[in-house]
Amino acid sequence: MKTIIISLAIGLSLFLVENLNAQTIENQDKNNPLEYFNTKKEEIIQQEKQKLKDAVESINSRLERGNISESEAGDLKNAAAEKHAKNIENRIVILKNEMELRERNDEVQYIAIGENGKAFNININREKYDKRTVSDLVIAAGFNNALEEGQSLNDSDFKLAGSRFFEIGWAWKTRVFQKTNWLRFRYGLSLQFNGLKPTDNRYFIQDGEETFLSEFDYDLDKSKFRMDNLVVPVHFEIGPSTRNEYEDKVRFSTAGKLKIGLGGYAGFNIGERQKLKYEIDGDKQKDKLKAGYNTNDLVYGLSAYLGWGGATLYGKYDLNPIFESPNTELHNFSLGLRFDVD
Numbered sequence: 001m002k003t004i005i006i007s008l009a010i011g012l013s014l015f016l017v018e019n020l021n022a023q024t025i026e027n028q029d030k031n032n033p034l035e036y037f038n039t040k041k042e043e044i045i046q047q048e049k050q051k052l053k054d055a056v057e058s059i060n061s062r063l064e065r066g067n068i069s070e071s072e073a074g075d076l077k078n079a080a081a082e083k084h085a086k087n088i089e090n091r092i093v094i095l096k097n098e099m100e101l102r103e104r105n106d107e108v109q110y111i112a113i114g115e116n117g118k119a120f121n122i123n124i125n126r127e128k129y130d131k132r133t134v135s136d137l138v139i140a141a142g143f144n145n146a147l148e149e150g151q152s153l154n155d156s157d158f159k160l161a162g163s164r165f166f167e168i169g170w171a172w173k174t175r176v177f178q179k180t181n182w183l184r185f186r187y188g189l190s191l192q193f194n195g196l197k198p199t200d201n202r203y204f205i206q207d208g209e210e211t212f213l214s215e216f217d218y219d220l221d222k223s224k225f226r227m228d229n230l231v232v233p234v235h236f237e238i239g240p241s242t243r244n245e246y247e248d249k250v251r252f253s254t255a256g257k258l259k260i261g262l263g264g265y266a267g268f269n270i271g272e273r274q275k276l277k278y279e280i281d282g283d284k285q286k287d288k289l290k291a292g293y294n295t296n297d298l299v300y301g302l303s304a305y306l307g308w309g310g311a312t313l314y315g316k317y318d319l320n321p322i323f324e325s326p327n328t329e330l331h332n333f334s335l336g337l338r339f340d341v342d
Contacts, residue, residue, distance in 0.1 A: 037099055044091045048084040055080040130250045133174040134342075135188075138233075140167040140314050142336010144194050148328050157213060162197035162224075165334040173237065181252035184237040186261060192229040192299075194332050197222075204274055204293060211294045211323050218285075222277035227322070227332070229299045231267030238262075256309050265316070266300040294324045305338050314338035 056077055063073040144165035145158050153160065169190025176183040198204070202213040203223045216223065239259035244251045274289040303316035318332040 037095065040095050041092055044095065045088055048088045048091075051087075052080055052084040055084075132178075133172055135170060135172045137341040138167070138169045138171045138188065138190060138338065139341065140336055140338040141165065142314070142334060144196065144332065144334045146196055146322060146330040146332045148330050157199055157202075159197040159199055164195050165336065166193045167191065167338075169233070171233065171340070175252065181241040181243070181254075182238060186233070186235040186237050186263070188233055190231055190233055190265070192231055194227045194229070194334065196225045196332075198225070203276055206291050206293050209294060209324070209326065211327050216276070216278065218278040218280060220276060220278050222275065224275045225293075226273055226275070227269060227295060228271040229267055230270050231265040231299060233263065233265040233303060235261040235263030235303070235305075254309075258308055259306075259312065261303075261305040261312070263304070264300065264302045266298075269295050269297050269299050294327060295322055296320050296324055307338075310340050310342075312338045312340075 059073050059076045062068050142165060144163045145156055147156060167190050169188050171186055171188030174185045175181050176185055198213050201216055201220050203216050204211055204225050205214045237259055240257045241252045241254045244253055272293050272295050276287040278285050298320060300320055301316055301318040305312040305314040307313055314337060315335045321329040322332055
């Protein structure tokens with residue numbers, strides 16, 4: 001089997017708030033300008049109403065003390081009402097201008113409105129930190145096997161349930177485009193441990209340039225052949241994400257989203273070993289055999305993953321044969337689960 005098709009069909013909105021008070025910025029949700037406008041408008045109206053109420057009480061107190069006549073008191077009340085009505089009108093115009101300014105400029109610019117109705121500019125040129133590359137721990141495990149050209153799993157020389165793989169590594173993920181996150185480039189460094197358990201009481205023997213399976217002289221409780229690889233995985237990952245915009249940064253999250261990764265890996269075989277367990281006259285024996293076994297030093301293949309969130313279905317296929325020529329051309333492949341741990 002030269003190729004195995006690994007075909008796998010593959011925010012959190014937070015607030016930016018800015019509070020403007022007498023000489024401070026109030027926190028409001030930048031992503032909800034209408035809510036911000038209505039809240040500030042109501043604050044302005046209530047502030048001016050309270051000031052008018054205070055002014056009227058002061059005028060009534062002067063009238064009771066006989067400091068002014070009823071006619072003068074009426075004129076003062078009318079003037080106060082007109083003043084605070086104008087204040088409301090002017091401050092709401094300023095607020096509208098502030099909203100237009102916020103929409104028009106990338107930088108955060110504000111007009112602060114004091115309690116006296118006067119406005120002053122506050123310009124904050126704040127560049128949001130957009131982290132395009134993130135990293136995480138990658139762990140994968142599952143079933144492993146190896147086949148030659150034209151061979152099926154039913155005819156495999158290795159146990160289906162007993163042969164397993166494990167992978168652990170570190171991966172970086174970089175957003176390909178500046179404004180959207182539908183395509184990501186993933187790359188990293190991983191250790192792969194591929195285990196094969198031969199069938200029919202056999203184990204691997206190296207004889208010169210040849211490596212082959214042979215029946216063991218005793219009943220084997222365990223026969224396992226393991227290859228350790230150090231590889232650089234590279235994938236293009238596609239799928240939706242959530243854009244999260246904060247006060248000082250922008251982040252994209254793929255949590256709970258469908259994702260598809262397509263790519264491959266290349267690296268080196270850094271070791272192989274064989275473990276045998278058996279009994280001789282009731283005495284348990286355990287052999288750990290290290291040799292070259294004529295395995296290929298270079299490792300390269302195809303891999304893909306599909307899933308939601310941190311856990312995905314994961315498959316990989318070695319394009320290189322396990323053993324060098326003139327040995328049988330066996331290709332290792334794996335299928336299991338992959339976990340991306342932030």
